[in-house]
Amino acid sequence: MPTLVVNQGAIGDLLLSLPAMRLLRKVKCDFTLAAQPYQGLFLKKAKEVASVIPCTARAFSELYTGSIPPLLQYFDDIWWFSRRRGLVPDVYLLHSNDWSSQVIFTVDEGPDMRNCAMFQFEQVKKCLGMEDESIEEFLYPMCFSRSPEDRQLFDLVIHPGSGSRTKCWPVEKFLETAEEVLKHDSSLRLLFVLGPAEEEMGHEIMSFVEDKDGRVLYMQGQDIMLVADTLGGSSHFLGNDSGISHLAAWCGACSIILFGPTQPGIWKPPLANLQVIISPASCSPCGDAYRKCTDVHCMEDIQVKDVTEVLLKHLAR
Secondary structure: OOEEEEEOOOHHHHHHOHHHHHHHHHHHOOOEEEEOHHHHHHHHHOOOOOEEEEOOOHHHHHHOOOOOOHHHHOOOEEEEEEOOHHHOOHHHOOOOOOOEEEEEEOOOOOOOOOOHHHHHHHHHHHHHOOOOOOHHHHOOOOOOOOOHHHOOOOOEEEEOOOOOHHHOOOHHHHHHHHHHHHHHOOOOOEEEEEOOOOHHHHHHHHHHHHOOOOOEEEEEOOOHHHHHHHHHOOOEEEEEOOHHHHHHHHOOOEEEEEEOOOOHHHHOOOOOOEEEEEOOOOOOOOHHHHHHOOOOOOOOOOOHHHHHHHHHHHHHO
């Protein structure tokens, strides 16, 4: 019974689905993942899925006309990971003797507001009749993670970006934190990582790096496999609520993640190797309300001294 899992999220969203997809793989033994091409190929290379097809293919747009194109007729067991039922093609919501279809909601929008990873895992567990399964068994690190003694690449990796500017701590505060950490221990090896869409931060970071005589390095726009391998070989990570922060935690780095408008209880990785720092702003977190906020100051309210204190405690261990 060929199984298709459709998950069109960005890398952070996919990683929140990882425990649920691992449970599916345990039961189904194999499945094909339909995802954004970049993210799908990454999970295949990471050995989390056996095969992938792009959810951007013409076959997926044809679904919304009410028919199932030949490419997708091969699959008779479909699991659609979606935030809302209305985003799933109607044809897969109809009862059929030719296929079985399950919708797994990716975000708990009910009164409980559970962590996304736990919420998805519980739904898959119920659909499979696997009530005895525990999510803890599926929280093992990704294949890029190395043992503590082999994490000799960098002492600290910093990613100051995010998918939304309103979720970003000011870049100058990241630089101040890095400066304080180096004052405490000048032998530490630091790396700044930026995505291809974060060029506006690059000039400030490059100036900072050039002034540090090779003690701090800078990497931008690199393939996600290289980023994952770098995180898997580094001991600590500092970043905002972003996909790279999720990746760092899943690659086993001791991660410190800064949260302002978004709710950490819902969006943080369900892992033990991370610590969350929440904005002291009285309006934080506000959930999706930040998208309409005209005075988003919650990330700016996080103090350098507080982040530095937490970071130094972890580095000392």
